[in-house]
Amino acid sequence: MDFTGEVALITGAGRGIGLAVAEKMGNLGAAVVLADQDLPTAEAGALAIEGAGGRAMALAMDVRRADDWQAVVEEAVRRYGPLTVLVNNAGFDRPGGVAGLGLDDFEAVLEVHLTSCLLGMQTVLPVFAQAGQGAIVNVSSIYAKIGGQGEAAYSAAKAGMVGLTKSAAREMAHQGVRVNCVLPGLTDTPAIRALMSEKIKAKLLAETPMRRMAQPGEIANVIAFLASSEASFVTGAAWEVSGGWNM
């Protein structure tokens, strides 16, 4: 894979999977824009990439806000030239089962994962279409396919991202723009370390044939591949990276 001359915007890039994607693409020659609501973490990530010889900058953004999308894309283009890659990765969770889920919690989760994904695509697709090229990778979850007990809003949002990905892929293919998504299984990130009990982790790993979590870099490898020209005939794919959790 070679990202020389590419400009990649990655949301939620301050830590976890997003940071691993930024590092991977930065190492492969892309100028990377690390966007996160937590600016100091994104700045630390950008510094590390630059320290390793790459080109990177950090920008504060809330993926729920259309004006933030506009500002971040404008700044990325001003600094590095036309954007060629978008990775919609920012996320969070509010667990809850279908029966007891509050509408506020449901809508909050949908907004961060699904609405933001739409906003991001609406912002960059005209730019990509005009250039006649571009690749988007949306970070969904294996729960999009199998559902998660006590994860109703999250599973619905992640399934919505798959539908959005496939619709955009159909609409944009003739303009040289590819849109794919990845469906990670349990991945060893700060979110999982902070929020998931050892008991639930053990239960999920028992359902995972490879019996371990992914490292963020293992998810980033697939995201980078789908965004790269090596995947030039891949669009509308929902690629599971789950250690066999769902087959």
Ligand SMILES: NC(=O)c1ccc[n+]([C@@H]2O[C@H](COP(=O)([O-])OP(=O)(O)OC[C@H]3O[C@@H](n4cnc5c(N)ncnc54)[C@H](O)[C@@H]3O)[C@@H](O)[C@H]2O)c1
């Ligand atoms: N870790 C897993 O097991 C796992 C599995 C499947 C899918 N995913 C998905 O992968 C993505 C990354 O997950 P992670 O585990 O690395 O999470 P993480 O919590 O470690 O990192 C998420 C990043 O997103 C940022 N963020 C959150 N809300 C934001 C907002 N509104 N605007 C801008 N930035 C925001 C956070 O500040 C953080 O830096 C998420 O979409 C998550 O749903 C994770």
